[in-house]
Amino acid sequence: MSEDKKSNWSRRDLLKGIAGVPIVGSVWWAGASKGVNNTQARDSILKTLNINASPPPPSGPMAGDPIRIGIIGFGIRGPHLCRALGFGQKSWLASMAEAAKKNPKDTRLASFLEQEHLNVNITAVCDLFDLRAQDAIDSFSTDEVKVQRFKTHQELVESDVVDAVIIATPDHWHAPIAIAALQAGKHVYVEKPMTHNIKETYELKDVVEASNVVFQVGHQHRQTQSFLTAQDIVKKNILGHVSLIQANTNRNDDNGAWQYPIHKKANPNTVDWKQFIGSAPMVPFNAEHFFRWRKWWAYGSGLSGDLMSHDYDRVNCILKMGIPSSVVASGGIYTHKDGRNVPDVMQVNMEFPDFSTGSSQTAGKEKGMTMVYSATLGNQYGRTTAFMGHDATMEVGNSLTIYADGKSTKFKEKIVSEEMDPNVPIYQYDPASGSVDGVTSATAKYFADKGLLWTYRDGKRVDSTHLHIREWLSCIRNGGTPSCNIKEGFEEAMTSHMGGLSYKLGRRIDWDQAKQEIVQVEGYDLDEALLEDKEKIV
Amino acid sequence: MTTDINFSQTGRNSLVLLRILIGWHFLYEGVLKLYNPAWTSKAYLSSAELLTPLFQWLSGDGMIHLADNLNIFCLMVVGLSLLLGYFERIGSVFGIFLLLMYYLAHPALPGSSQAGTEGSYWIINKNLIEAAALFVLYQMPTGTYFGLHSLKKNLLNPKTK
Numbered sequence: 001m002s003e004d005k006k007s008n009w010s011r012r013d014l015l016k017g018i019a020g021v022p023i024v025g026s027v028w029w030a031g032a033s034k035g036v037n038n039t040q041a042r043d044s045i046l047k048t049l050n051i052n053a054s055p056p057p058p059s060g061p062m063a064g065d066p067i068r069i070g071i072i073g074f075g076i077r078g079p080h081l082c083r084a085l086g087f088g089q090k091s092w093l094a095s096m097a098e099a100a101k102k103n104p105k106d107t108r109l110a111s112f113l114e115q116e117h118l119n120v121n122i123t124a125v126c127d128l129f130d131l132r133a134q135d136a137i138d139s140f141s142t143d144e145v146k147v148q149r150f151k152t153h154q155e156l157v158e159s160d161v162v163d164a165v166i167i168a169t170p171d172h173w174h175a176p177i178a179i180a181a182l183q184a185g186k187h188v189y190v191e192k193p194m195t196h197n198i199k200e201t202y203e204l205k206d207v208v209e210a211s212n213v214v215f216q217v218g219h220q221h222r223q224t225q226s227f228l229t230a231q232d233i234v235k236k237n238i239l240g241h242v243s244l245i246q247a248n249t250n251r252n253d254d255n256g257a258w259q260y261p262i263h264k265k266a267n268p269n270t271v272d273w274k275q276f277i278g279s280a281p282m283v284p285f286n287a288e289h290f291f292r293w294r295k296w297w298a299y300g301s302g303l304s305g306d307l308m309s310h311d312y313d314r315v316n317c318i319l320k321m322g323i324p325s326s327v328v329a330s331g332g333i334y335t336h337k338d339g340r341n342v343p344d345v346m347q348v349n350m351e352f353p354d355f356s357t358g359s360s361q362t363a364g365k366e367k368g369m370t371m372v373y374s375a376t377l378g379n380q381y382g383r384t385t386a387f388m389g390h391d392a393t394m395e396v397g398n399s400l401t402i403y404a405d406g407k408s409t410k411f412k413e414k415i416v417s418e419e420m421d422p423n424v425p426i427y428q429y430d431p432a433s434g435s436v437d438g439v440t441s442a443t444a445k446y447f448a449d450k451g452l453l454w455t456y457r458d459g460k461r462v463d464s465t466h467l468h469i470r471e472w473l474s475c476i477r478n479g480g481t482p483s484c485n486i487k488e489g490f491e492e493a494m495t496s497h498m499g500g501l502s503y504k505l506g507r508r509i510d511w512d513q514a515k516q517e518i519v520q521v522e523g524y525d526l527d528e529a530l531l532e533d534k535e536k537i538v
Numbered sequence: 539m540t541t542d543i544n545f546s547q548t549g550r551n552s553l554v555l556l557r558i559l560i561g562w563h564f565l566y567e568g569v570l571k572l573y574n575p576a577w578t579s580k581a582y583l584s585s586a587e588l589l590t591p592l593f594q595w596l597s598g599d600g601m602i603h604l605a606d607n608l609n610i611f612c613l614m615v616v617g618l619s620l621l622l623g624y625f626e627r628i629g630s631v632f633g634i635f636l637l638l639m640y641y642l643a644h645p646a647l648p649g650s651s652q653a654g655t656e657g658s659y660w661i662i663n664k665n666l667i668e669a670a671a672l673f674v675l676y677q678m679p680t681g682t683y684f685g686l687h688s689l690k691k692n693l694l695n696p697k698t699k
Contacts, residue, residue: 017684
C-alpha cells in the first residue's frame with residue numbers, strides 16, 4: 001500500500017470496516033424469519049391437532065401388607081415377569097452387570113435397579129422342570145421369605161401361602177390354571193393368548209365374571225405411552241376414517257422362530273412330562289416339545305395366537321373395535337421346515353365392516369375397516385404398524401408419527417398453504433430421543449420397536465410389563481379394573497382362534513356378534529380343528 | 539489481535555471471503571435456533587458415540603437447557619466475530635471448540651453410524667474441515683484489513699500526511 005493510501009481514512013476504509021454489518025443484518029433476518037416461521041407453523045399444527053401426550057397418573061399406592069405371589073411357569077417369560085415384580089434371577093443379575101460393564105449404553109440393569117418397589121413377596125413357584133423351579137427358589141428366597149415349590153398348579157393355587165398367581169406356562173395350560181386359581185379365590189395375571197381354544201374362552205369368561213378377584217391378561221403395551229397418546233389421537237379424529245390398518249411380524253433369528261435352547265439336564269426324571277402334556281395328545285418325552293412348545297398347535301397357538309394376539313390388542317386398545325366380523329388367513333411353513341406344524345409365514349385379514357374411527361367427509365360416506373396382519377419368521381425388515389386414515393396416517397410403536405394425507409379433507413387448507421407437507425411428519429412422539437437403550441438381540445429389538453418391552457415415565461425408561469403388573473397389583477390393593485381384563489382378553493382370544501381356524505381350514509371364519517360366537521363350519525368341531533396335530537386340515 | 543499478515547491482496551481477500559462464509563454459516567445456525575424454541579441438541583448429544591458419558595451428562599434433564607443455550611450463544615459469537623471482523627481470533631477458538639465437540643460426538647470413524655450425514659466420510663468430515671479452516675483464520679486474522687477492527691485501528695492510530 002502506498003503512503004498516500006495509508007494516511008487517508010477514506011470512505012473505502014470506512015466501508016471495509018462496516019461491510020460485515022449489513023451481512024450480519026441479512027443473515028440475522030433470514031435466520032430469525034425462518035425460525036419464527038418454523039415455530040409458528042409448528043405451534044399452529046400442534047394447536048390444530050391438540051394431542052395430549054402426557055402420561056397417565058400412576059396406578060394407586062403399593063401400601064399395606066406385601067402381596068404374596070405364586071409363579072406358575074418359570075421358563076423364559078416367567079423370569080421376565082419376576083423382574084417386572086422386582087425379582088431378578090442371580091444368573092440374570094450377573095450377566096446384566098457384565099453387559100453393563102462391557103457397554104455403558106446397556107441400561108438394563110440400571111433400569112431394573114431403579115424400578116419401583118412393588119411391595120410383593122414371591123412365596124411359591126410351580127415349574128415342571130426341577131432345575132428351573134430350584135433356580136427360582138435359590139434366586140428369590142430370603143431370610144424372611146422362603147419360596148416354596150409346588151409340584152402341581154392345583155396345590156399352589158389352593159395353598160394359603162399365595163394371594164395371587166402369575167401364569168406363564170405354555171398356552172394350553174393358561175385357561176385351566178387361571179380357572180383353578182380364580183375358583184380358589186386367587187388374583188390372576190395370565191400371559192397371552194388368554195386361552196388355547198374356544199370352549200375354555202367361554203369357561204374362563206364365566207369364571208372371571210363370577211369371581212370377585214382381579215384378572216389381568218399380559219398385554220403390557222397397554223401401558224406404553226405412545227399407545228395412550230394414540231388413543232387421544234383417534235378420539236380427536238385426527239386420522240379421519242381409518243379404512244386400513246397394517247400390522248406385522250418380521251423376525252429372522254432362531255429365538256424369533258421359537259428355536260429356544262434345550263437344557264441338557266432335561267429328561268423324564270427332571271421334567272414332569274405327563275403334567276406338561278395335560279390336555280394335549282400324549283407322546284413320549286420330547287425335550288424339543290417341552291422347550292420349543294410354541295412350534296406345535298397342541299401346546300402353542302402359532303403366529304395367530306402367539307404374535308398376532310399382540311398386534312390385535314395393540315390396535316384394539318387404541319380403537320376398541322372388538323372382534324372382527326370375519327377373518328381370512330393364509331400362509332405356510334416356508335422358512336423353518338424343522339418338524340413344526342404351525343406356520344412361519346402368515347397373513348390374516350380381519351374385517352370390521354361396521355366400524356369407523358370418525359369422518360371428515362359427508363356423513364355416511366365412510367364406514368368399515370380392514371386390519372391386515374402380515375408375518376414372516378424368515379426376514380426382519382422393520383415394517384411399521386400403520387393406521388391409514390383419510391386425513392392422516394399414524395405409525396405406532398414405541399414412538400408415534402403422524403403424516404397428513406395429501407388428499408385429506410380436514411387438512412386441505414394447510415396442505416394447500418404448504419403449512420403441512422404430506423412427506424414430513426405433522427406430529428412425532430419419540431420418548432427415546434432423550435436416552436439410549438441397550439437392545440441386544442434382533443427379537444428384543446422387534447419387541448422394543450413395537451412398544452412391548454419398555455416405555456417412558458418422567459423421561460426414564462420403565463419396563464412396560466412392570467407397569468402392567470403394577471396396575472394389576474394396584475387393582476388388588478385399591479380396587480378398580482385392569483386395562484386388559486376379561487372383555488379385552490375374550491376379544492383377543494376369539495380373534496386369535498378365528499385366525500388359527502381360518503388358516504387350518506383354508507376358509508373364511510365368521511363371527512356372530514348377536515350370539516357372541518364363531519359361526520360353525522359344517523363338518524368340523526372347531527376346537528378339534530384348531531388343536532389338531534396338523535399344519536392344515538384343508 | 540493487532541498482528542496482521544503479510545500477504546498478497548488476493549490471498550488476503552481469499553481469507554476474508556473464507557471468514558465471511560464461515561461467519562455466515564455460524565450466525566445463521568445460531569439465529570435459527572435462537573428463534574426456534576423447540577430446537578434441542580438432546581438427541582444429538584444423547585446418541586454420542588465417543589465420550590458417551592460426557593455427552594449423555596450434557597443431554598440430561600439438568601444440563602440440556604444450559605447446553606442448548608451455550609451452543610446458541612457460541613454459534614452467534616463465532617458468527618458475529620467473523621462477519622464483523624472483531625475479536626475474530628476468539629471467535630475462531632470458540633468455533634473450533636464447537637466443531638470438535640460436534641465431531642467427537644459423532645466422529646467419521648470407521649464403524650460409526652454417521653446417521654444423518656449427507657455425504658460419505660472416512661475420518662475427515664465437514665466439521666473437521668471447517669474447524670481446520672477456522673484454525674487458518676485464527677493464524678491469519680484479517681479484521682484489521684476488512685472489518686470493525688480496521689475502524690478501531692484507524693481511530694486509535696490516525697495517520698496524517
